[in-house]
Amino acid sequence: MATDELLTRALELIGDDPVSVEAIHRLTDTAVTAESMTIAEVADLLDITAHTLRYYEREGLVEVGRDSLGHRVYDAAAVRRLVFLTRMRLSGMPMRDLQHYISLVDEGDGTVPERLDMLIEHRDTIRRRIRELTLSLAATEFKIATYGGTAAPDSMD
Amino acid sequence: MATDELLTRALELIGDDPVSVEAIHRLTDTAVTAESMTIAEVADLLDITAHTLRYYEREGLVEVGRDSLGHRVYDAAAVRRLVFLTRMRLSGMPMRDLQHYISLVDEGDGTVPERLDMLIEHRDTIRRRIRELTLSLAATEFKIATYGGTAAPDSMD
DNA sequence: GTTTGCGTTCGAGCGCGCTCGAAGCCATAG
DNA sequence: CTATGGCTTCGAGCGCGCTCGAACGCAAAC
Incomplete structure (x- = not known):
């Protein structure tokens, strides 16, 4: 498939920066997807603040469910979308x-x-x-x- | 405008080979340096607005002389500095x-x-x-x- | 001699993307 | 039983880099 090809190319282009390795992990999208995460966990995963996550939600970029306490619950789909969104923002x-x-x-x-x-x-x-x-x-x-x-x-x- | 032009020319010079930085430098130096330019000419050269040029001056980034009418006169040194500054801003x-x-x-x-x-x-x-x-x-x-x-x-x- | 056009100064305003503070709710720890 | 800590909502504020408008000056063109 084209996947390996692209990944290989990306790796070649990127070099040996440790940050890049972590980012590659995100690239593959098979990263830590715990089926449901708290806002703090997602913030930590994406290296953005909880404030920013709430802001994105306010701006209509992602819908997030709530638990019985009214706390945000990020499901896998939401996390995937946010991975995409943050990558686009970053670029x-x-x-x-x-x-x-x-x-x-x-x-x-x-x-x-x-x-x-x-x-x-x-x-x-x-x-x-x-x-x-x-x-x-x-x-x-x-x-x-x-x-x-x-x-x-x-x-x- | 003029900047894009410069960029394109420089990129042509660079190609895929080890970057010939000297060529770039020569390019920037030998670029339209008319010994003294008006704000409109500099704005066009750098592809920024006259407003922005005045702003840079206000912010202390460059000193610019005036002619008898009080109009800004950009000498070669000022233009060179502004080339540098805009490149740094751009990056x-x-x-x-x-x-x-x-x-x-x-x-x-x-x-x-x-x-x-x-x-x-x-x-x-x-x-x-x-x-x-x-x-x-x-x-x-x-x-x-x-x-x-x-x-x-x-x-x- | 008026219009056009390019310049001047000054200060205010804007668009973007957050970033923060306040006030409050809830659960677990000591 | 209180305290701590993480979450909630809401709205306001901020830092950056311009960007603009107003009011004016001067000179060459018509």
């Missing part, structure tokens, strides 16, 4: 777009093409951003390499 | 840090080590960000590839 997708995307999901299968369009556009946005950052990285590395050196050109500040 | 360095960096520049050569530290830290930040984005990109590509397919895993939404 720069605005709340607005995420809200639109989720509304499409709620409308059913008929909206799959439009959802795909959104994902493709977002993919392209990420690619552009990576290119930008790669360029800035190169410029920054150059500046570090030449800073104070005899070869330092005139743009040193 | 995510906060205004605060930029303000600190510039204050170090104004303090003289004694602050070179600290400036280098800042650049190195920023370089690492960019690298981390690129890793993050690379991961999100892989995840997004995976989702696109499997969306609606029979092999769709459980994270479909």
Whole structure:
């Protein structure tokens, strides 16, 4: 399947950062899915605050059930959606777009093409951003390499 | 506009090979440096608004002279600094840090080590960000590839 | 000589994404 | 029996980076 292929590629691109390994774990989506989690557990899993989780719910990104005490109960589906949402947020997708995307999901299968369009556009946005950052990285590395050196050109500040 | 152009040219120079940073630097240096520019020209060059340029000046990031009419006159040094500043902004360095960096520049050569530290830290930040984005990109590509397919895993939404 | 257009200063406002504080409920620990 | 701690709702506030509008100045074009 394409899964192994993509995973391998991702691993190659990522390198040896420990954070990335954890993130890869999230990528596979088979991560700690305890069938039902508290807000604190989800917050910890996604490395966001409980405040933010409540905010996402308020903004209509995810529906969360309550237990007998009125406490939030995150089921597997909610957690999966939140994994997706946080990844999209992390890669720069605005709340607005995420809200639109989720509304499409709620409308059913008929909206799959439009959802795909959104994902493709977002993919392209990420690619552009990576290119930008790669360029800035190169410029920054150059500046570090030449800073104070005899070869330092005139743009040193 | 002009920035995109610059970016594209630079990316062409870079290609897939080991980044030829010198070429980038030459590119930025030999870029339209008309010895003295108006705010509109600089805004166009950097692809930011005149408002933003005035804002940067207000925030102490750059000093700009005036002509007999009180209009801003950007000399080559100011433009070079602004090229640097916009690149740093584009790669995510906060205004605060930029303000600190510039204050170090104004303090003289004694602050070179600290400036280098800042650049190195920023370089690492960019690298981390690129890793993050690379991961999100892989995840997004995976989702696109499997969306609606029979092999769709459980994270479909 | 008025209009167009680009510039100036100043201060206020905005959009985004959280982030927080207050007041209260409930359950378990000491 | 109280205290602690984690949860709830609600609404307000904040930090960042612009972004804009108002009121004005000057000069070249018509």
